[in-house]
Amino acid sequence: MIWAWAAAGLAAIAIAAVVLSQVKIQIGFSQKGKDEDIIVKVKALFGLVKVKVEIPFIRFKNLQEGFEVKAKAKQVNSSAGKLLGQAMENIGPEMLRRAYENIRKLLENTLNFNEWLRHMLARVRCTQMDWKTTVGIGDAAETAFLAGAFWGIKTSILGLLFRYIPLDGQPRLAVVPAFNQTLIAVEVMCTFRIRMAYILLSGVQLLWRVLKVKGGLKAWRNVLLPS
Numbered sequence: 479m480i481w482a483w484a485a486a487g488l489a490a491i492a493i494a495a496v497v498l499s500q501v502k503i504q505i506g507f508s509q510k511g512k513d514e515d516i517i518v519k520v521k522a523l524f525g526l527v528k529v530k531v532e533i534p535f536i537r538f539k540n541l542q543e544g545f546e547v548k549a550k551a552k553q554v555n556s557s558a559g560k561l562l563g564q565a566m567e568n569i570g571p572e573m574l575r576r577a578y579e580n581i582r583k584l585l586e587n588t589l590n591f592n593e594w595l596r597h598m599l600a601r602v603r604c605t606q607m608d609w610k611t612t613v614g615i616g617d618a619a620e621t622a623f624l625a626g627a628f629w630g631i632k633t634s635i636l637g638l639l640f641r642y643i644p645l646d647g648q649p650r651l652a653v654v655p656a657f658n659q660t661l662i663a664v665e666v667m668c669t670f671r672i673r674m675a676y677i678l679l680s681g682v683q684l685l686w687r688v689l690k691v692k693g694g695l696k697a698w699r700n701v702l703l704p705s
Contacts, residue, residue, distance in 0.1 A: 496523060496674060497673075497674055497675045497678065498673065498674070498675060499522065499523055499524055499673070499674050500522075500671050500672065500673050500674070501520065501521070501522045501671065501672050501673075501674060501677060502519075502520070502521040502522070502669065502670070502671050503518070503519070503520050503669070503670045503671075503672075504517075504518070504519040504520075504521075504606075504667070504668070504669045504670075505517075505518050505666075505667070505668050505669075505670075506518075506519075506666065506667045507664065507665070507666040507667075508663075508664065508665050508666075509662075509663065509664045510661070510662075510663040510664075515532075515533070516532070516533040517530065517531070517532050517533075518530070518531040519531075522674070523674075527553075528553065529553050530553075580701045583697055583700075583701055584697070584698060584701055586691075586697075587688060587691050587693065587694040587697035587698060588684070588687050588688055588691060588694065588698075589687040589688075589690040589691055589694075590687065591687070594680070594683060594684055594687055596642060597680070597683075598676075598680045599642040599643050600642070600643075600644065601672055601673070601676040601680070602643050602644070602670050602671070602672045603643075603644055603645075603646050603670065603671045603672065604639075604640070604643050604644070604645045604646065604668060604669070604670055605646045605647060605669045605670070605671055606647070606667065606668055606669035607636070607645065607647075607649035607650065607651075607667075607668045608649075608650045608665070608666065608667045608668070609632060609636075609649070609650070609651050609652070609664075609665070609666050609668075610651075610652040610653075610654065610664070610665045610666075611628050611632070611652070611653050611654070611662070611663070611664050611665075612653075612654040612655075612656050612661065612662070612663040612664075613625055613628060613653065613654070613655060613656060613661070613662050613663075614655060614656030614657060614658070614659035614660055614661050614662075615660055616658065616659065616660045617658075618657045618658060621655045621656065621657055622655055622657075624655075625653045625654075625655040628653045629651075629653050632651055632653070633651075636649060636651075643670070
């Protein structure tokens with residue numbers, strides 16, 4: 479009996495630790511000329527789960543074929559990395575149309591999805607926001623004007639973002655004018671954190687909202703698990 483109570487106690491502690499743990503999501507984007515790179519890192523369960531997604535190649539082909547994208551996902555730990563998947567595909571008008579239709583179906587089959595999303599985002603914390611832009615169009619006066627416009631665009635975008643996601647700390651923004659040069663370079667690094675408990679709770683709330691709509695669960699299954 480003592481061993482049973484001890485095992486139950488250890489299980490309860492382990493479950494509590496998992497629920498109270500945080501999920502860290504780090505998103506990095508860099509672009510200079512034709513070179514673009516996107517990296518997404520996810521860390522969960524006190525570092526036991528680490529996933530890294532890299533998109534090192536994005537190339538616009540034409541209006542019919544859209545963008546050619548290369549992506550690979552890895553599960554990593556302190557000693558090694560395991561490749562989860564690697565793909566090269568075109569993101570064209572047809573794929574975007576299907577994605578739009580699928581998103582529309584999911585929204586239609588979820589009770590007050592926007593309300594759920596706002597509550598979910600309110601539980602996320604942004605702990606890092608670094609955004610540096612270097613811009614130049616060859617003329618010093620026009621470059622200075624463009625740099626000022628970029629400041630306005632940045633503040634507007636971040637103002638909209640932080641209406642929904644609380645910000646912990648001060649964002650670090652920079653716009654560097656490259657006088658007498660023609661270039662544009664962007665570097666973004668942002669980090670988000672959310673407790674596992676909130677993810678689980680939001681998942682239950684989403685399921686409840688789906689079940690409240692007649693045929694909602696079937697619609698979600700058809701979109702996420704097409705036959």
